[in-house]
Amino acid sequence: MLMVSNPNQRSAPDYGLFAITIALLCIGVVMVYSASSVRAYIQIGDAAYYLKRQVMWIIIGLSALYCTYKINYHRWTALAWPLMLFAVGSLIVVIAIGDVVSGSKRWIEFGFFNYQPTELAKFALILFFAVYFSRLPKDNVLTFNKGFLIPVFWIGIIDLLIMLQPDFGSFIVISGIWLIMLFVAGVRGEYLAGLLALGVPAAFVLAWIEPYRMRRITAFLNPWADPADSGYQTIQSLLALGSGGFFGLGLGQSRQKFAYLPANHTDFIFAILGEELGLLGTLTVLALFILFAWRGYRVALKASDRLGALLATGITSMIVFQAIINIGVISGAMPITGITLPLISYGGSSLAITLGSIGVLLNISANSAR
Secondary structure (H helix, E strand, O other), X not given: OOOOOOOOOOOOOOHHHHHHHHHHHHHHHHHHHHHHHHHHHHHOOOOOHHHHHHHHHHHHHHHHHHHHHHXXXXXHHHHHHHHHHHXXXXXXXHHHHOEEEOOEEEEEEEOOEEEOHHHHHHHHHHHHHHHHHHHOOHHHHOOHHHHHXXXXXXXXXXXXXXXXXXXXXXXXXXXXXXXXXXXXHXXXXXXXXXXXXXXXXXXXXXXXXXXXXXXXXXXXXXXXXXXXXXXXHHHHHHHXXXXXXOOOOOOOOOOOOOOOXXXXXXXXXXXXXXXXXXXXXXXHHHHHHHHHHHHHHHHHHHOOXXXXXXXXXXXXXXXHHHHHHHHHHHOOOOOOOOOOOOOOOOOOHHHHHHHHHHHHHHHHHHOOOO
C-alpha cells in the first residue's frame, strides 16, 4: 500500500531532472538572442531586447521553481478548486477583453507583461485531476458518472473556452494531457475509446469549419502547393533545418531569421537552432527532452502516493507533449499549431508557470518512496 510521506522528512530532489531543465534554459537563452536580435534591432532598436526579457522571466521562473519545490505537494490539494475556478474565470476574461493577436485572443495585458490564461489552465487541470482521482475510491474510478462524466464535464468547459479564443494548438495539448491522466488514473478503456471515437471526428470538424485551420492542414500535406501563403512557414522552416546540415552554419549565422521565417524566436525557434547548430544541435535538444520524459515519468513511478504519481504524470506530459508537437511542426510532420518549445522558446508567463510546475515535480521527487 502506498503511504503519504511525512512533509517534514525529505530526501534530495531529482538533480538530474533539474540539470536537464537548466541545460534547456541555457540553450533557450542563447537561441532566443540569436533568433530575435535582427527583429529586435529593426523593430525596437535594441538587439538584446528579447534576451533581457527572457532572462528576467527565467529569474522569475526559477524563483517560482524554488518556492514550489519548498512547498510539500500535498498542500496543493487545498488550491485545486480555487485554481480551477480562477483558470476558468481568466479564460472567460481573455475572451471578453483579451488582446487580439493573429486572429486569436490569448493574452491579457498587464502593463509590462502579458498573461496567458491557457498556461495556467494546463496546470490547474492537472492539479484538479490529480486531487480528484487521488481522493476517489478505486471502485468509483471505474464508474461512468464519477470516474468519467464529472472529469469530462470540466474538460469540456476548459476546451470550449480555449476554442472560443480560438487556440486550436492548446486545445490539442490539453486534450493530450487529460487523456494520459485519465488513462493513468484507471478510467475504463471503453470510456476512453468512446471519447476518442467522438473526439477525433469533432477535432476534424473544428478544423473544417475554420478556413485557416483547413489551409494549415492542406499546407502540411503539401506546403509547396501554396508557397507564398499557407505553406510559407513550413517551407521556410524546412529550408532552415536543411541548410544547417550536420554541424550547422554556426551560432548567429542563420539566414532565415532575416525576416524570412516568422515567429523565429517563439514557435519556430527550433528551426533556427537546426540552421545554426545543425543536426547535432537538434538531436541534443531532442535527447534532453527524452531524458526529461524519462526522469519525469520515473518520478511518477516512484511517487509515494496516487496524488504524487498523477501530478508528476500530468506535469511531465504537459512539457513533453508540447515539445513533441513543436518539433513535429518544425520538421513538417504535423500541421502548424502555434505551440512553443518549452524552456527554449521566448516566453513570459508561460515560462514562469512551466518552471513553477517543474518545482512541484522536484518536490514530488524529494518526497518519493526510496
